[in-house]
Amino acid sequence: MSLLDVSGLSCRFGSQTALSDISFQVDKGEIIGVIGSSGAGKSTLLRCLCALERPTEGQILLEGADLTQLTERELVAARRKVGLVFQHFNLLNSRSVAANIALPLEIAGWAGGRITERVEELLTLVGLESHGYKRPSQLSGGQKQRVGIARAIANSPSLLLCDEATSALDPHTTTSILDLLVDINRSLGLTIILITHEMEVVRRFAHRVLVLDHGALIENGSMATLMRDSRGDPRLERLLADTRPSLPDTLRSQLSTVPLPDGLTLVRVVLGPQAAKTPFLSVLTRRFDQAITLIQGGTLACGSELLTDMILGFSEPLSEPLISFLEQETHVTEVLGYVPADH
Numbered sequence: 008m009s010l011l012d013v014s015g016l017s018c019r020f021g022s023q024t025a026l027s028d029i030s031f032q033v034d035k036g037e038i039i040g041v042i043g044s045s046g047a048g049k050s051t052l053l054r055c056l057c058a059l060e061r062p063t064e065g066q067i068l069l070e071g072a073d074l075t076q077l078t079e080r081e082l083v084a085a086r087r088k089v090g091l092v093f094q095h096f097n098l099l100n101s102r103s104v105a106a107n108i109a110l111p112l113e114i115a116g117w118a119g120g121r122i123t124e125r126v127e128e129l130l131t132l133v134g135l136e137s138h139g140y141k142r143p144s145q146l147s148g149g150q151k152q153r154v155g156i157a158r159a160i161a162n163s164p165s166l167l168l169c170d171e172a173t174s175a176l177d178p179h180t181t182t183s184i185l186d187l188l189v190d191i192n193r194s195l196g197l198t199i200i201l202i203t204h205e206m207e208v209v210r211r212f213a214h215r216v217l218v219l220d221h222g223a224l225i226e227n228g229s230m231a232t233l234m235r236d237s238r239g240d241p242r243l244e245r246l247l248a249d250t251r252p253s254l255p256d257t258l259r260s261q262l263s264t265v266p267l268p269d270g271l272t273l274v275r276v277v278l279g280p281q282a283a284k285t286p287f288l289s290v291l292t293r294r295f296d297q298a299i300t301l302i303q304g305g306t307l308a309c310g311s312e313l314l315t316d317m318i319l320g321f322s323e324p325l326s327e328p329l330i331s332f333l334e335q336e337t338h339v340t341e342v343l344g345y346v347p348a349d350h
């Protein structure tokens with residue numbers, strides 16, 4: 008049984024459809040990235056998953072219990088299984104850092120002594136051992152989000168939902184918060200769903216990617232699958248653009264759709280985790296006797312995998328045997344066009 012099983016989920020606000028017939032499953036221990044542009048329905052999905060929003064249609068099974076069918080009373084217990092991390096931290100400045108983390112434990116009726124012990128443990132887990140006495144306003148953005156994460160996992164939830172958890176942070180701090188979430192995922196086996204409009208965050212972090220577009224789920228797969236399926240799909244290409252190598256402007260402006268005498272053939276090539284470890288360019292050069300230029304790209308970390316995503320310049324138009332070799336050995340081969348030799 009999956010930890011989370013969503014089927015036929017729709018959510019409408021009057022005539023506005025925020026989510027339309029969404030189905031997916033999440034296994035225990037997975038890190039899922041949910042990506043989509045503004046208004047795609049990401050926050051609505053997250054609110055449905057923590058039962059803050061009742062969907063118009065569909066089922067949300069969390070550990071077998073359907074969140075859409077529970078009574079208000081049962082929901083209080085079910086919500087404790089889901090931790091929430093927000094973009095703007097939502098900490099109470101009238102309370103110390105330790106007291107902010109203690110809040111969900113107080114609400115759950117824990118005894119005072121056990122709360123103190125648990126808060127110490129959580130402060131250590133998120134790297135804020137000596138900060139418990141401070142007020143949230145004395146902390147940096149990254150430290151505030153560490154408090155937000157400690158508070159979210161205080162009740163040992165089975166699912167952690169993060170809505171734009173790093174969007175208010177600078178790139179360096181974003182990395183440190185993502186590293187913390189990966190640590191927590193590994194050490195506690197905690198399942199994480201992270202919602203963001205930044206593909207770059209998802210690429211580095213997620214085992215699997217869900218893409219929402221105008222309320223519909225248009226993709227559900229690994230980063231490699233996403234790159235393959237993005238060919239010719241402008242919605243996916245737009246989302247991926249920030250995180251992929253792209254043609255320098257000077258080359259783009261000279262790009263032709265027909266081969267040019269003595270010109271270069273520009274090809275995007277994506278290699279999966281296995282091929283990314285082989286001397287791929289040497290093999291190509293030797294086998295097909297071509298001069299190959301690396302225009303852009305290299306090897307990227309995608310969740311726990313490595314993918315190679317690059318734009319190559321071949322000295323000649325691609326021959327049939329070369330094309331079939333590329334089709335066989337790569338995840339994606341896409342001819343982008345042709346540029347003059349003296350570009």
Ligand SMILES: Nc1ncnc2c1ncn2[C@@H]1O[C@H](COP(=O)(O)OP(=O)(O)O)[C@@H](O)[C@H]1O
Nearest residue numbers: 020023024025044045046047048049050051052
């Ligand atoms: N409570 C609400 N009432 C009416 N419309 C809403 C409500 N919540 C969200 N929407 C609409 O649903 C769509 C999806 O919103 P949202 O889930 O916030 O998207 P995202 O988080 O991807 O930016 C938007 O068009 C938004 O205006």
Ligand SMILES: [Mg+2]
Nearest residue numbers: 046049050051
């Ligand atoms: Mg949102």
